Amino acid sequence: MASFPLNAWYAAAYDVELGRSLLARTICNKPIVMYRKQNGEAVALADACWHRLLPLSQGSLHGDNVICGYHGLEFDDSGRCVYMPSQETINPSACVKSYPVVERHRFLWIWPGDPALADPDLVPDMHWNDDPAWAADGRVIHVKCDYRLVVDNLMDLTHETFVHGSSIGNRAVAEAPFEVTHTDRTATVTRLMEDITAPPFWASQIGRAEHMDRWQVINFQAPSTICIEVGVAPTGTGAMQGDRSKGVEGMVLNTMTPETESSCHYFWAIARSYDIHNQARTHQLREGVAGVFTEDELILEAQQRAIEANPDHVFYNLNIDAGSMWARKLIDRMIAEETAIKTAAE
Amino acid sequence: MRNATDWRTARVAHIDEPAADVRRVVFDVTGGVPPFDPGSHTNIRVTIGGQGAIRTYTCLPAGRDQIAIAVKLHPQSRGGSRFIWSLMPGQEVELTAPENRFELSWRAPEYLLLAGGIGITPIYGMAQALAARGQKVRMHYGAQSRAAMPFVEDLQALLGDRLTLHAADQGQFIDLDAVIAELPPSGEAYVCGPLGMLEAVKAAWARAGRPISRLRYEVFGDNGKFAELPFEVSVMNTGISVTVRPDQTLLGALQEAGVEMIYDCQRGECGLCAVGLVTREGEIDHRDVFFSEEEKREGHRMCSCVSRLVGGCAVIDIGYRP
Numbered sequence: 001m002a003s004f005p006l007n008a009w010y011a012a013a014y015d016v017e018l019g020r021s022l023l024a025r026t027i028c029n030k031p032i033v034m035y036r037k038q039n040g041e042a043v044a045l046a047d048a049c050w051h052r053l054l055p056l057s058q059g060s061l062h063g064d065n066v067i068c069g070y071h072g073l074e075f076d077d078s079g080r081c082v083y084m085p086s087q088e089t090i091n092p093s094a095c096v097k098s099y100p101v102v103e104r105h106r107f108l109w110i111w112p113g114d115p116a117l118a119d120p121d122l123v124p125d126m127h128w129n130d131d132p133a134w135a136a137d138g139r140v141i142h143v144k145c146d147y148r149l150v151v152d153n154l155m156d157l158t159h160e161t162f163v164h165g166s167s168i169g170n171r172a173v174a175e176a177p178f179e180v181t182h183t184d185r186t187a188t189v190t191r192l193m194e195d196i197t198a199p200p201f202w203a204s205q206i207g208r209a210e211h212m213d214r215w216q217v218i219n220f221q222a223p224s225t226i227c228i229e230v231g232v233a234p235t236g237t238g239a240m241q242g243d244r245s246k247g248v249e250g251m252v253l254n255t256m257t258p259e260t261e262s263s264c265h266y267f268w269a270i271a272r273s274y275d276i277h278n279q280a281r282t283h284q285l286r287e288g289v290a291g292v293f294t295e296d297e298l299i300l301e302a303q304q305r306a307i308e309a310n311p312d313h314v315f316y317n318l319n320i321d322a323g324s325m326w327a328r329k330l331i332d333r334m335i336a337e338e339t340a341i342k343t344a345a346e
Numbered sequence: 347m348r349n350a351t352d353w354r355t356a357r358v359a360h361i362d363e364p365a366a367d368v369r370r371v372v373f374d375v376t377g378g379v380p381p382f383d384p385g386s387h388t389n390i391r392v393t394i395g396g397q398g399a400i401r402t403y404t405c406l407p408a409g410r411d412q413i414a415i416a417v418k419l420h421p422q423s424r425g426g427s428r429f430i431w432s433l434m435p436g437q438e439v440e441l442t443a444p445e446n447r448f449e450l451s452w453r454a455p456e457y458l459l460l461a462g463g464i465g466i467t468p469i470y471g472m473a474q475a476l477a478a479r480g481q482k483v484r485m486h487y488g489a490q491s492r493a494a495m496p497f498v499e500d501l502q503a504l505l506g507d508r509l510t511l512h513a514a515d516q517g518q519f520i521d522l523d524a525v526i527a528e529l530p531p532s533g534e535a536y537v538c539g540p541l542g543m544l545e546a547v548k549a550a551w552a553r554a555g556r557p558i559s560r561l562r563y564e565v566f567g568d569n570g571k572f573a574e575l576p577f578e579v580s581v582m583n584t585g586i587s588v589t590v591r592p593d594q595t596l597l598g599a600l601q602e603a604g605v606e607m608i609y610d611c612q613r614g615e616c617g618l619c620a621v622g623l624v625t626r627e628g629e630i631d632h633r634d635v636f637f638s639e640e641e642k643r644e645g646h647r648m649c650s651c652v653s654r655l656v657g658g659c660a661v662i663d664i665g666y667r668p
Contacts, residue, residue, distance in 0.1 A: 078451060080559030088638035091615045092563050093447040100453065115452035116479045 003146060003261050004028055005334040006113030008223050009123045010257040011267040012101075013108040014140055018042055022066065024057035026259045028112040032099060033057040037064040042108050043077045046097040050081060056096070105129045106136075107255070107267060113338065124225035128251040128271040135276035137286045138253065138269025143297055145304035147224055147256040147264035148328060153296055154226045154254055155189060155323035157216055160199075163295050167288070172196040172214070180322040187330060189218040189323035195235045201288065202232045205248045205274075211235040215244070218323060222330040228252040248274045252289070262304055268293065351389070352443040354379075356413060358435050364496035368464060369431055370406065370416045373441065378411040384471030385448035385536075385564070388413050391440040394425030394593065401426035402613070404467035404538075404564075405444045407474055413441060416496055418464040425593050448564040450475065454534040458525060459485040460547060462539020463494065468564060469538055470497045477504045484528070486520045488512035488543070522550035531556070537563040541570060541633055565613055570631040570654065578659035581605055582624055583666045596621070596650040605664065607650070614652040621650050621662040628658020 012027050013034055023034045024047055031047040033056045047055045049068040059069035065082060067074045073094070074083035081094035100111040100118035105126040111118035128134045143150065153159065160169030178191040193214040203209035213236075217229040233239035233247025251271040256264050270289045275281055307313075317325060356373035364370050386405045391398060408414035417430040433439070448468055450457070457476055461469040466487060476483040485505055489495045492513045501509050512518040529535065537547050544563055551561045574592035581587070581600065590599040597619050600607055609619035614634025623630070623646060632642040634649035641647070 076557070076559045078453060078559055080562075082557075082559055087617060087636065088641060089636055090558070091611075092565065092635060093611075093615060095449075098451070098453065116450075116475070116481075118452070 002335050002339075003148060004258040005223050005331065005338050007111070007117050007338045008113065008334065009102065009109040009111055009118075010224070011107040011140075011255045011265070012044065012110040012257065013042075014138075014267065015103065015106045015108065017140070018108055020061060022057045022059065022061060024055060025265065027110055027265075028258050029260055030112055031055065032110065033066065034101075034108065035061055035066065037077055041077075042101045042103055044099040044101045044108075044110050045075065045077075045079050046099075048096065049073055050075075050094045050096055106269070124221045124255060126225065126227060126253045126255065126269075128227070129253055129269045131271075133276070134251070134271045134273050135278075135282050136251075136253070136269045136271035137282050138267065139286070139290060140265055140267045141293060141297065142259070142263065143266050143300055144263045145300040146262055146307075147258045147266075148331065149300050149303055150254070150256045150264060150266055150296075151220070151224060151226065151327050151331075152321070152324040153300060154228065155187070155218055155220060155327050156320045157191065157218065157228075158320050159299075163299060164292050167201045167292055168199050170197065170199045172199075173216075178320075178323075180326060182326045182330070184333075185222050185330060187220040187323055187326035189216075189220075191216045191218075192240050194240055198232050202248075206232055206234075208234070213237070213239045213247070215239060220323070220327045220330070222327070223334055224257070224331075225255040227254070248272070250285075262308070266293075348447075349445055353391075353440050354443060356439055356441050358433050358437045358439070359412065361433065361435060364416065365498075366491075366493045367419050368416055368494075368496045369419070370414060370496070371430060371433055372408060372412055372414040373439065375411055375413055375441070379413060380443055382444035383446055383449060384475045385450065385468045386444035386446040387448075387468075388415065388444055389442040390415075390430075392426050392429040394429060399426070399598075401429075403430075405471075406467060407471050413444065416464065416467050448536075448538075448562065450536070451534060451562075452481075454532060454560070456482040456484070456530050456533040458529045458533060458535040459483060460520065460525075460535060460537040460539065460543075461485070461487045462543040463489045464496075465537075465539035465543070466496060467538070469536065470501065472536055473501055473504055473509075483508060484525070485509045486512060486525055488514065488518075488520050488539070491515040522547055523553065526550055526554045526556070532560070534560045534562060537561070541565065541635075544635075545639075565615065565635050570633040570652075572629070572631045572654075572656045574654060575657040577628060577655035577657055579655075580659075580661045581666070582661055582663045583668055584664075590654070595652065596648075596654065600650065600664075607664065609651055612651045614649045617649065619650045620647045621664050622647050624661040624663050626655070626658070626660040628655040628660070630654075631656050 018036055032044050033047040034044045036042055047057050051073055054070040056066050059067045065074050065076050072085050076082050079096040079098035081090050084090050100115050102109045102120045102123055104123050106129045109123050129136045158174050161174040172193050176191050176193040178189055181188045198209045198212040212232045214232045219227045231247050231249040237246035239247050253269040255267050258264050270285045355376040359374045360372040362370050387402050388405050389400050389402050392401050403415040406414040417427050419431050420427050459469045473485055512520050577590050586603050588599045588603045590596050610616045617636035630645050630648050631654045633652040
């Protein structure tokens with residue numbers, strides 16, 4: 001069974017990564033070349049010339065078209081060949097695949113599956129990344145692991161206690177109970193920690209550590225987007241009942257794009273709704289989260305290596321894995337659905 | 347992208363005649379068929395005059411693990427259609443898994459489908475797929491007569507008044523300039539039909555100032571302006587002369603006579619098999635899409651895989667310099 005559905009929007013690039021040059025990236029095992037047209041619109045084409053398969057990303061941009069760096073075949077933004085050397089006509093078969101692209105929430109989203117199903121309304125909601133009421137920034141990191149290991153990692157934050165003890169983790173996280181709910185396409189893990197000592201990162205954001213209420217609401221959207229509501233507020237100010245106005249509130253935005261079965265592009269951002277015009281804080285938060293995620297990266301890549309070294313082993317699951325098990329079930333359901341559609345289409 | 351050829355065994359499951367002189371053959375494919383999109387084709391190993399050959403046919407919509415084709419019996423068949431028409435239920439053939447070089451883009455705001463005669467085969471599946479997914483589509487379907495149009499009832503049920511039929515025997519022809527003008531500027535046209543129709547569409551598309559990349563078509567190079575007649579060629583510097591029979595191509599005849607040739611597409615697209623015409627008696631029936639209109643008028647070269655002389659003879663140059 002495949003490990004990812006193809007009929008889904010996947011983040012392929014951060015908005016700032018894409019410009020008037022050719023960016024090569026493999027998405028769901030498909031080599032893709034991306035660029036912006038003169039009007040700023042993004043284009044995504046298969047990264048192999050129709051003729052001799054040289055990656056088009058080794059060619060050059062000419063207006064809104066890409067020219068192969070080998071024999072000069074030129075393809076327009078729909079992937080149709082518009083120039084062939086030394087002949088007056090163009091072979092009607094000559095084209096490279098073009099992928100549906102949508103730019104939203106500061107990401108370029110690509111639909112690697114059936115283009116007829118690529119409905120822009122299905123782009124995952126990550127609006128905090130460019131909502132004027134929030135300040136946000138982030139990065140993309142290449143992680144040499146199955147994207148589902150990142151999903152597992154984010155769907156259970158118990159690991160903060162053990163992996164991120166110097167910043168966001170302490171015993172309170174590992175000891176607090178949690179609730180898991182789900183719909184047909186989403187799963188949610190809610191962990192409320194009442195009257196705890198805030199870990200160093202959160203203490204620095206609100207200016208105190210003792211008698212705090214802390215929340216973590218992990219929202220999974222299949223197949224691979226996870227937006228986590230996080231924050232702390234002084235105990236007794238209503239945060240546990242839903243009024244977070246006396247605290248500091250953030251969103252950790254994550255969307256993972258499979259590169260291959262065993263590697264992924266991990267796009268993230270940290271957003272906050274407090275002190276939003278403070279650019280230094282935006283910078284510090286992004287750098288801080290980048291440091292935290294480096295700790296995860298070490299774990300995830302070691303875990304992938306161990307999986308490959310133990311090919312016939314399967315995971316044991318604990319109570320804390322309920323969120324990730326729901327996420328994986330919803331991913332598997334998407335894969336089964338598109339397999340069923342393909343079978344019916346035959 | 348072009349894939350390596352994947353041959354499979356298939357058995358004739360069902361045969362019917364959806365229109366006059368058109369036979370639909372449905373094959374059950376051993377080992378199943380991977381999913382394919384409209385516009386896909388299959389290659390079938392056929393037998394012509396006791397010799398093996400490969401012919402290409404569009405895959406019609408079909409059931410699971412099936413491939414269906416529709417073939418018109420050509421009066422001057424080179425043998426491919428005659429072979430398909432000879433098939434009986436239960437008979438086995440070898441064919442390839444579907445491949446697509448005529449794909450819908452799924453990015454146009456509106457689609458114009460143009461089918462001429464048996465060129466309906468890829469357009470039929472496209473109409474089904476577009477209608478099923480609620481895309482904006484208009485279709486014009488022309489043929490010699492209403493009786494010569496397969497799949498009309500299905501298409502009418504699918505498209506309603508978005509389908510217009512044009513029967514030449516009732517004086518109905520497609521007004522290409524008008525139907526192209528109705529299409530929004532970023533709309534796309536998909537065309538399959540005889541070469542004359544394709545050339546008329548290309549000319550009308552160019553007159554409308556539309557980008558060639560939004561006009562998509564497929565050719566099989568098996569129909570020209572003239573009926574197939576035998577013709578003679580002498581190959582410069584080789585001492586070889588051949589008669590090209592009506593049921594074979596110039597390329598085939600040359601190879602049969604032991605002339606080494608290079609070629610690839612065998613449908614008049616790539617130009618690799620083109621030969622020079624040193625002297626010639628007889629008109630050229632250009633059936634390729636490789637040469638431009640001007641090059642075709644000049645008549646210095648022709649694609650040996652599809653184009654013919656309308657009788658007569660020629661000395662050809664294949665580039666052999668001993």
